[in-house]
Amino acid sequence: MNGKRYSRQRELIYEALRQTDEHPTAEMVYHWLKPENPNLSLGTVYRNLNLLADEGTIRRMAFPVERYDARTEPHPHFCCDRCGCVYDLEMPYDPELDRQALLASGHDVTGHAVTFHGLCVKCKPLH
């Protein structure tokens, strides 16, 4: 067999994530749950967050490692889901978006970044 089973820990972790809008790190989830679940381990939190993210139940929010770019003016990027390559995109920056974000949130918005994803021209032919 090769099925997924119910696990109390996974449920706890998922529920914790649903109850909040803080976009927590694995560490944060762990510290929230630990007091009520003293034998929960950080490894389990990581394992389940990855499992949930891989199956699409939750969402990851970062590149795995830091990348750098000498073009400092804001411009969109494309990140290939398959090979991980990052490309620049020649598309106009829309300052109107920042104004909309301010209206929607009240935060003092100084800019934004757009990152597209999918399959890049090199990976497309390879499925």
Place this chain on the structure above:
Amino acid sequence: MNGKRYSRQRELIYEALRQTDEHPTAEMVYHWLKPENPNLSLGTVYRNLNLLADEGTIRRMAFPVERYDARTEPHPHFCCDRCGCVYDLEMPYDPELDRQALLASGHDVTGHAVTFHGLCVKCKPLH
């Protein structure tokens, strides 16, 4: 005194970044430069990339650590420059952008993420 001085390593690192559009990691920059500069150290690459990014000469491209979100439908985020908090924004997803990105790049675009930044409502009053 407390000034910044010229350094050959910093120049090499910055030039390497300008010559490419690969959005390299620190490791990649290190491996490109190492053959011609056998005593370059990875620590120096990190130090200079951080220095250049802090002064705005280059640009970082990731959150420092991975964050997770139980809302899986695409929606924009706001990340506060000061406290690091991440907020959801209630703004419509624009599929038209994906079509524009395809036209501009030729990549097979399956979606995009928008991340705003600035000062959040809590940090704004604190300067």
Place this chain on the structure above:
DNA sequence: ATAGGTGCAAAGTCTTTGCGCTTAA
């Protein structure tokens, strides 16, 4: 019964940093 999940701790990966030497100014 048994395969998936857990806790724990060790290992791995990425990044930062302390220290003594080097070098730009």
Place this chain on the structure above:
DNA sequence: TTAAGCGCAAAGACTTTGCACCTAT
């Protein structure tokens, strides 16, 4: 001369993983 910067290696931070035990099915 001298303080910024470097190379090196050790430490730190974050994440993954091997293994023996536990538990949903």
